Amino acid sequence: MSRAKLRVLQGSMLVAIFVFWQLATDxxxxxxxxxxxxxxxxxxxxxxxxxxxxxxxxxxxxxIYPHLWxxxxxxxxxxxxGSALGLVIGLWLGLSPTASxxxxxxxxxxxxxxxxxxxxxxxxxxxxxxWSKVALGVxxxxxxxxxxxxxxxxxxxxxVLNNATMLGASRRQLLRHVYLPSATSWVFSSLHTSVGMxxxxxxxxxxxxxxxxxxxxxxxxxxxxDINTVFAGILVLxxxxxxxxxxxxxxxxxxxxxxxTQGETEQL
Amino acid sequence: MTVAVHxxxxxxxxxxxxxPYTAVKDVTLSIGEGEFVSVVGPTGCGKSTLLNVAAGLxxxxxxxxxxxGEPLSGVNRRAGYMFQSEALMPWRSALDNVTxxxxxxxxxxxxxxAKAEDWLARVGLAGFGDRxxxxxxxxxxxxxxxxxxxxxxxxxxxxDEPFSALDIxxxxxxxxxLLELWSxxxxxxxxxxxxxxxxIALSDRVVVLSAGPATRPIGEFAIDLPxxxxxxxxxxxxxxxxxxxxxxxxxxxxxxxxxxQTKNRVVA
Numbered sequence: 219m220s221r222a223k224l225r226v227l228q229g230s231m232l233v234a235i236f237v238f239w240q241l242a243t244d245x246x247x248x249x250x251x252x253x254x255x256x257x258x259x260x261x262x263x264x265x266x267x268x269x270x271x272x273x274x275x276x277x278x279x280x281x282i283y284p285h286l287w288x289x290x291x292x293x294x295x296x297x298x299x300g301s302a303l304g305l306v307i308g309l310w311l312g313l314s315p316t317a318s319x320x321x322x323x324x325x326x327x328x329x330x331x332x333x334x335x336x337x338x339x340x341x342x343x344x345x346x347x348x349w350s351k352v353a354l355g356v357x358x359x360x361x362x363x364x365x366x367x368x369x370x371x372x373x374x375x376x377x378v379l380n381n382a383t384m385l386g387a388s389r390r391q392l393l394r395h396v397y398l399p400s401a402t403s404w405v406f407s408s409l410h411t412s413v414g415m416x417x418x419x420x421x422x423x424x425x426x427x428x429x430x431x432x433x434x435x436x437x438x439x440x441x442x443x444d445i446n447t448v449f450a451g452i453l454v455l456x457x458x459x460x461x462x463x464x465x466x467x468x469x470x471x472x473x474x475x476x477x478x479t480q481g482e483t484e485q486l
Numbered sequence: 487m488t489v490a491v492h493x494x495x496x497x498x499x500x501x502x503x504x505x506p507y508t509a510v511k512d513v514t515l516s517i518g519e520g521e522f523v524s525v526v527g528p529t530g531c532g533k534s535t536l537l538n539v540a541a542g543l544x545x546x547x548x549x550x551x552x553x554x555g556e557p558l559s560g561v562n563r564r565a566g567y568m569f570q571s572e573a574l575m576p577w578r579s580a581l582d583n584v585t586x587x588x589x590x591x592x593x594x595x596x597x598x599x600a601k602a603e604d605w606l607a608r609v610g611l612a613g614f615g616d617r618x619x620x621x622x623x624x625x626x627x628x629x630x631x632x633x634x635x636x637x638x639x640x641x642x643x644x645x646d647e648p649f650s651a652l653d654i655x656x657x658x659x660x661x662x663x664l665l666e667l668w669s670x671x672x673x674x675x676x677x678x679x680x681x682x683x684x685x686i687a688l689s690d691r692v693v694v695l696s697a698g699p700a701t702r703p704i705g706e707f708a709i710d711l712p713x714x715x716x717x718x719x720x721x722x723x724x725x726x727x728x729x730x731x732x733x734x735x736x737x738x739x740x741x742x743x744x745x746x747q748t749k750n751r752v753v754a
Contacts, residue, residue: 377569380573385586385634
């Protein structure tokens with residue numbers, strides 16, 4: 219199938235889903251077939267037309283931008299802080315067998331813990347502003363990056379290490395020129411997951427208690443049983459996540475030029 | 487002649503699952519300054535172990551190694567090592583791989599780059615400096631490794647089957663280039679190979695090792711072929727064939743023994 223044709227089909231599928239949704243929930247278009255009350259379907263599932271109206275309103279009046287900005291800030295901060303912590307501690311434990319043996323049970327326990335329950339605690343500690351959401355995101359991102367870096371350090375090619383040693387690298391230089399680049403490449407391979415997790419942390423945090431952010435918008439709409447606005451918020455979040463993912467892919471391509479991609483035949 | 491590397495009753499014992507394994511036993515061997523010595527022996531006989539000991543990457547269980555009369559402690563700073571498998575840092579371009587050693591020694595960046603450009607040109611890779619290892623062919627990666635080692639001007643070259651992964655034409659080309667570089671600036675070379683023809687074509691002296699375990703030298707042969715040599719042509723000379731015959735005769739039993747052991751190991 220050609221690329222253009224695929225895109226057209228993907229697009230029409232999306233349109234079809236929304237048309238079906240509208241048909242099934244609109245109180246007047248077709249007679250109700252599940253519930254007796256014609257408004258019941260719209261109450262539970264919302265109506266796409268009204269959702270898009272809500273989204274249009276947000277963007278045309280500009281009220282959504284401060285909320286999106288807050289969510290983006292929280293996501294970015296959680297990602298950067300979580301990755302940095304994961305990188306440093308992953309490198310440290312990866313290179314020090316004693317420390318890694320000592321901390322192993324704690325790391326396992328902390329990773330097993332459902333960290334979303336920490337959200338209320340962070341709210342007490344950091345207040346209702348962005349930092350409690352950042353903290354939640356950090357706990358989610360940290361472990362993904364940490365485990366990847368830890369693995370990355372363990373799997374540094376011994377030949378590359380020996381070679382660098384023979385070329386005269388000191389222990390510090392090995393860390394800087396061999397372990398760190400090798401570990402960073404593992405961080406980037408988990409980039410999609412960790413950015414996603416930072417986003418989850420931000421939205422869940424906002425949902426649980428905040429005064430700004432897209433999660434907050436959804437929470438408020440839910441409080442007044444405004445299902446259309448809830449869905450509108452979800453659609454905006456999904457689109458936002460797709461944009462983030464796209465940006466990550468771009469960044470990845472730029473930073474990992476040295477890594478062979480599958481099926482690449484550029485050789486001389 | 488000054489002795490560049492001297493092995494004095496070197497024994498290496500490894501702790502294995504099925505009890506200790508003696509890889510090399512009581513190896514006494516001297517390599518003179520500017521001498522090209524090849525070490526041949528059946529597969530898995532501990533050739534690489536000897537090289538790692540000479541490099542200072544591995545401490546012998548007993549015995550000692552001296553480099554230019556000084557006992558070795560830690561990495562042998564006078565030696566360059568060319569590994570059998572991929573040893574380039576994949577996150578560095580060819581040029582940055584070649585400059586690595588100078589960088590570790592704290593040399594000025596501009597000077598290092600200029601030197602590296604020169605060395606890349608000398609190994610026939612002018613204009614390929616900005617490529618990453620995965621964008622180079624196997625032969626080109628070996629050339630980069632060669633430049634990476636030679637740029638530091640080591641007095642001793644340790645080469646562990648450096649060309650074994652290359653096809654026969656590329657291999658002969660590389661062998662000739664190595665001889666040319668070597669004759670321009672004579673260094674002591676320990677060249678490990680399992681290919682007797684390669685050993686004779688390149689060396690001043692061929693050392694034959696016994697099959698493992700407890701590998702030791704069982705014969706030494708001076709190669710009195712005239713230099714400069716062309717590795718492809720010299721194989722056809724009567725003297726080459728005569729030497730090949732003699733050394734092969736000494737090696738044959740060991741090779742068969744080694745083969746039998748590997749076979750038994752596979753069966754068991």
